Amino acid sequence: MKLTLRIWRQAGADAPGRMVEYPVDGISEDMSFLEMLDVLNDRLILEGQEPVAFDHDCREGICGSCGVVINGRAHGPERTTTCQLHMRAFRDGDVIDVEPWRAKAFPVIKDLVVDRSAFDSIVQAGGYVTAPTGSAPDAHATPVPKADADTAFDNATCIGCGACVAACPNGSATLFASAKITHLNTLPQGGPERERRVIDMVQTMDALDFGGCTNSGECVAVCPKGIPLASIATLNREFLRASRK
Ligand code: FES
Numbered sequence: 407m408k409l410t411l412r413i414w415r416q417a418g419a420d421a422p423g424r425m426v427e428y429p430v431d432g433i434s435e436d437m438s439f440l441e442m443l444d445v446l447n448d449r450l451i452l453e454g455q456e457p458v459a460f461d462h463d464c465r466e467g468i469c470g471s472c473g474v475v476i477n478g479r480a481h482g483p484e485r486t487t488t489c490q491l492h493m494r495a496f497r498d499g500d501v502i503d504v505e506p507w508r509a510k511a512f513p514v515i516k517d518l519v520v521d522r523s524a525f526d527s528i529v530q531a532g533g534y535v536t537a538p539t540g541s542a543p544d545a546h547a548t549p550v551p552k553a554d555a556d557t558a559f560d561n562a563t564c565i566g567c568g569a570c571v572a573a574c575p576n577g578s579a580t581l582f583a584s585a586k587i588t589h590l591n592t593l594p595q596g597g598p599e600r601e602r603r604v605i606d607m608v609q610t611m612d613a614l615d616f617g618g619c620t621n622s623g624e625c626v627a628v629c630p631k632g633i634p635l636a637s638i639a640t641l642n643r644e645f646l647r648a649s650r651k
Pocket residue numbers: 461462463464465466467468469470471472473487488489490
């Protein structure tokens with residue numbers, strides 16, 4: 407495949423950025439999107455140019471570090487992580503725009519790399535259980551209803567990639583916080599800190615540069631793990647419950 411990439415280049419956090427055009431050739435439809443960027447970077451390095459900075463780690467859809475906006479959509483045309491997007495999703499001759507997440511709470515560090523440490527602050531505010539865990543207990547030691555276990559597991563699949571924030575017109579982190587709160591507040595082990603968790607996490611989210619949620623649903627549409635809109639309803643219900651206490 408022969409493609410034209412238009413990639414956001416920005417030397418540093420305070421440097422001005424701009425889209426730069428790069429033709430690429432010899433791209434296999436079996437390559438992942440990141441492998442395609444590797445091909446470009448190999449060439450740029452051989453030519454003595456600065457390679458494009460982009461974040462990645464596992465390249466298996468697990469770590470959540472690889473997100474970019476592709477043709478205006480977080481993670482590109484398919485509902486998956488950027489590392490799991492393959493070039494067969496594009497056609498020979500396509501022009502592809504590649505940009506970093508665009509959200510006030512995720513400032514650009516360089517090129518396609520953004521600072522997502524605001525997510526860490528939300529998790530540090532309550533996205534954990536303080537009960538000593540000890541050694542691994544028997545699976546049935548704490549009975550958990552099947553429906554609750556399924557809900558908790560579905561929400562625990564959030565990998566914190568930030569696509570929800572990038573897709574939200576308000577730059578809200580509500581779907582991310584909802585996944586963490588639904589995961590932990592649904593399980594009996596999360597019960598002792600249930601109220602404090604939701605208040606602290608929502609207050610931390612509000613204190614950072616995230617916008618408010620208006621239930622527009624763009625976040626859900628791009629979430630590679632399928633965190634549902636119902637999780638936001640859970641956050642709202644848990645917050646109201648905790649606020650009344
Ligand atoms: Fe880990 Fe994409 S590199 S999810």
